[in-house]
Amino acid sequence: MEGLKPKGKEPFKIEIKEVPDTDGDGAVNLDDVEYLLKHDKNTATSLRGNGDFRSDECIEFLKKADIVVTNPPFSLFREYVAQLVEHKKKFLIMGNQNAITYKEIFKLIKENQMWLGQSLNGKNILFQIPDYYESYYKIIDGKKYAFPKGVVWFTNLDVPKRNEELVLYKKYTKEQYPRYDNYNAINVDRTEQIPMDYADVMGVPITFLHKYNPNQFEIIDGLNRYTILDVAGLNNNAVKNHLHMTEIGGKSKYFRVLIKNKKVKK
Ligand SMILES: C[S@@+](CC[C@H](N)C(=O)[O-])C[C@H]1O[C@@H](n2cnc3c(N)ncnc32)[C@H](O)[C@@H]1O
Numbered sequence: 439m440e441g442l443k444p445k446g447k448e449p450f451k452i453e454i455k456e457v458p459d460t461d462g463d464g465a466v467n468l469d470d471v472e473y474l475l476k477h478d479k480n481t482a483t484s485l486r487g488n489g490d491f492r493s494d495e496c497i498e499f500l501k502k503a504d505i506v507v508t509n510p511p512f513s514l515f516r517e518y519v520a521q522l523v524e525h526k527k528k529f530l531i532m533g534n535q536n537a538i539t540y541k542e543i544f545k546l547i548k549e550n551q552m553w554l555g556q557s558l559n560g561k562n563i564l565f566q567i568p569d570y571y572e573s574y575y576k577i578i579d580g581k582k583y584a585f586p587k588g589v590v591w592f593t594n595l596d597v598p599k600r601n602e603e604l605v606l607y608k609k610y611t612k613e614q615y616p617r618y619d620n621y622n623a624i625n626v627d628r629t630e631q632i633p634m635d636y637a638d639v640m641g642v643p644i645t646f647l648h649k650y651n652p653n654q655f656e657i658i659d660g661l662n663r664y665t666i667l668d669v670a671g672l673n674n675n676a677v678k679n680h681l682h683m684t685e686i687g688g689k690s691k692y693f694r695v696l697i698k699n700k701k702v703k704k
Contacts, residue, residue, distance in 0.1 A: 491518060500525055505595070507531070516542045519592070523551065528595055530555055535588040538644055539693050543592075544666045547647065548657040553600060554647050555591025590648075604649045606634035606699075615640075619688070620681040621661060621672065623696055637702040641684070641694030658696040665696075 457466050460473045487495045491510070500506065500521070509532040510518040520542065522529045537543050546552040564583040567574060575585035608614075610633035615624040623639035626632050629646045641661050650657070660666035661683045664673045676683060684691040 491521065497521075497525075500527065503527060505529065512537070516540055519543060519546070519552070530591060530593045530595055532589055533592050535590050535644065537592070538647060539660060539662060539666065541666055544660050548659075548667065550652050552592055552594050553597065553650065555593040555595070556597050556599065557590040557648065599649070600651055601653075603651055603654050604629070604632070606632055608633050610636040616686050618661070618683060618691075619685045620676060621665070621670075621683045623661070625684075625686055625691060625694070627691075632697075632699070634699075635702060636699065637704045639696050639698055641691070641696055644693055644695060646695050646697065654699065654701060655697045656700055658698060661694040661696055 457470050457474060459466050460470045463469075485495055487493045490496060491500075491514075506522060506527050506529040512534050515533050515537050518531070522531075523546065538547065543552070564575065564578075564585055567582050567584045569582060571582055571584070573584075574582040576583045608631050610624075615626060615633060615636070617624055618641065621641075623641050624636065626640050626642045629642055629649055632640060632642060632646075639658055659669040663682055663684075664676050665683055672683075675681070682690055684694055
């Protein structure tokens with residue numbers, strides 16, 4: 439998906455990227471071009487419309503796709519994902535980590551219809567970009583680099599890490615794992631500190647999702663100013679009373695994913 443093109447007017451054309459000597463006669467000639475066109479190899483065709491992913495033309499292409507791999511516009515992320523789900527597509531797409539906190543996206547993650555891909559496990563790294571890019575983060579050894587902070591893969595393709603169990607070693611104590619002021623769950627500040635022996639609801643950082651194995655944990659909801667999905671039906675009261683759901687002793691935590699450990703019995 440490249441930048442949007444002006445609507446409609448462009449003539450329909452076929453662009454041939456490369457013509458190999460397909461018939462092996464020692465020369466690249468019209469026979470090779472004819473073979474390429476007939477077999478639809480190495481060709482790219484211009485779209486007739488403006489390339490909006492919501493256009494009928496793009497939807498027809500989407501229907502033909504086995505797997506969609508792209509970097510969609512972040513401002514239309516919810517809509518883009520909804521379209522992929524509607525068309526039951528397998529996908530591997532980039533998005534901002536903050537999109538996890540959107541209600542529609544969080545719901546899909548909770549329902550195991552989408553998860554984080556083999557990303558960078560929450561780390562940010564530099565990406566080399568072409569020399570002609572005007573905006574960049576740094577130049578190292580004459581090469582330009584971008585720093586797309588918090589960009590992760592979202593996918594519904596199997597990822598090996600999703601089957602790996604997180605090894606837990608900490609034991610629950612009241613002192614180390616305080617409760618939120620307005621929500622009945624304990625707070626865990628780091629994923630590796632999830633207590634191994636706690637059966638009830640725990641609030642963990644968003645980066646937990648890089649380690650999430652649905653056989654080990656169940657996602658209950660997300661905790662922000664209010665809960666994301668209102669699973670416990672507390673939002674009306676929280677709004678009315680100006681409560682902040684991640685507060686502990688009056689101090690707010692950042693967004694938390696509410697989980698339960700499926701392997702710990704009460
Ligand atoms: C996150 S950028 C990806 C850029 C691309 N991967 C690249 O390296 O050039 C999203 C792209 O989606 C395009 N875009 C914005 N709105 C769109 C829409 N409604 N339909 C299709 N593409 C759109 C933007 O022009 C932009 O090029």
